[in-house]
Amino acid sequence: TDCSPPTAVANVSQYACQRRTTTENHNKIFTDVMEELAESSEFNESKGPCLAFRQAASVLKSLPSAVQCLEAIQGLPCLGEHTKAVMEEILTFGRSFKVEELRCDERYQALKLFTSVFGVGPKTAEKWYRRGLRSLKEILTEPSIQLNRMQRAGFLYYSDISKAVSKAEAEALGCIIEETVHWIAPDAVLALTGGFRRGKEYGHDVDFLLTMPEMGKEEGLLLHVIDRLRDQGILLYCEYQGSTFDVSKLPSCRFEDMDHFQKCFLILRLEQGQVEGERGQQRDPGDSRGWRAVRVDLVAPPVDRYAFALLGWTGSRFGRDLRAFAQKERQMLLDNHALYDKTKQLFLPVTTEEDIFAHLGLEYVEPWQRNA
Ligand code: DCP
Ligand code: MG
Known part of the structure; x- marks a missing residue:
């Protein structure tokens, strides 16, 4: 060698x-x-x-x-x-x-198992572990445990949503969301983001960004989309968060993990027949349902914040390091909403992801090269 x-x-x-x-x-x-x-x-x-x-x-x-x-x-x-x-x-x-x-460690095993449930974070997992609980069955049969709505959905669809989502399934969902969105607003802009935008073959969920070409028209859009998905009978779970975005509060001086755009965390029903390559095909002989549950995130920023949201939601360590780079090497603050130059004390004008890289003095990196 x-x-x-x-x-x-x-x-x-x-x-x-x-x-x-x-x-x-x-x-x-x-x-x-x-x-x-x-x-x-x-x-x-x-x-x-x-x-x-x-x-x-x-x-x-x-x-x-x-x-x-x-x-x-x-x-x-x-x-x-x-x-x-x-x-x-x-x-x-x-x-x-x-x-x-580590893999044999009881605590690690339990925490890994518990946090694999949608809606269960490290804090809840730790609480359950401290109470002596070790398996999902023990969680479900322990009378003193109160699950919230998200966790109940997490358990209900556990076997489906802990299974990786394929690119073909993500594309099938893209078609469904697109049709739904354009039925409501023909000029809406929809983009696949997250790991699938980076070219991954599999993911844990499917992430989409949604906006309207005219400022303000995106308000209420997501609620319409949710209603329409429910009407189609494919909405299995929905957690909606309204926008808390406030231009006057920019820039945020700390790194914020969560952005303030309207968004929803969904579980959708995907028919096997709608997935390319699986038409008329039985995925698993033991599973004759012909559908699976999939986790989907929709985020709807106003169009003037679209590039920031797209960059942030395309994600991976790449996005985190961009923020760190901006702050430490350029004295700039970057988050999913804006780019602020602390030296010049102004917000930098941005319409595309390329603009953000240019302001930071970085070479543009394609989404499929951001799997950091
Ligand atoms: N993200 C963000 N702001 C949030 C939530 C997420 O900027 N409030 C970013 C970080 C993630 C990306 O969006 O990198 C997508 O989140 P996922 O957890 O879906 O991660 P990936 O899509 O990269 O991977 P996976 O295949 O696990 O879905
Ligand atoms: Mg994802």
Whole structure:
């Protein structure tokens, strides 16, 4: 094996927004482990180690080939001693004992299981674990546990929504949403975002952005869409959040995970016959229902915020690092709503994603290169 550090590796940026990361991951044996360790740190509320493992995984995903030896990662950013030790284990033994130990850990297993339910976050999972609960069945049969509406839907459709959504299924949903939206507003603009916009073959949900060419016309649009989906009999669950977007409150000085646009978190019923390649075909001999439940997110920003929302919702670490880059390297604040130049004390004019990259002095990166 060639252990000389490839020249391309010599100048990898610490920021994902200065790297190009396709869905082709040559270092999956390392990144899967890093992501499990990050998740475990998250359960333990160890923010530092969690971020460190996620950043390390992200750097490894951007490499053009598989890492064969420790020498090959010399000079790469974001790879700490901890990460290197894990990589050394994998390179030497083909496996990580540290992560194998973790996979056997009762607490990790339970928290991973509980957080796999739609509507259950680390806090709730921890609460259930502390009460001695270990399985989903125990949660459902424990009389003192009060599930909220979202969690009830999460349990009801658990087997469907814990199954990956394929690109063909995402496209089929795209057609359904498009037809629904255009029936209500023929000039509405609909875009597939999230992992599928980045070219992923599978996802945990399907994310769409929706807007109107005329400012203000997007108000109430989502509620109409929801009504229409319900009329069609395909709305299994809906959690609607109205807009809390207020131009006068910009810029937000902290990194906000949630944006203020009107949005809804849905579970939709997708007929097997509507999915390309599955027409007249039985997916699973044991499953004769002919449909599955799918998680869908719809977000409807006003058109003048569309580029920011699109960039944010296309997501991955790429988006997070863009914000960090803007703040640390450019003294600018970027979120899903706006880009503010702190030095010039003004909001920068933006209509496209390209404009945002240009303002930040970054080369444009295509969505399919943002799988950081
Ligand atoms: N996002 C955001 N603001 C929110 C919620 C999400 O900017 N309020 C971003 C972060 C995510 C992206 O939107 O990267 C889409 O979220 P998902 O959780 O659906 O992630 P992906 O689509 O990237 O992956 P998956 O295949 O798991 O759906
Ligand atoms: Mg998604």
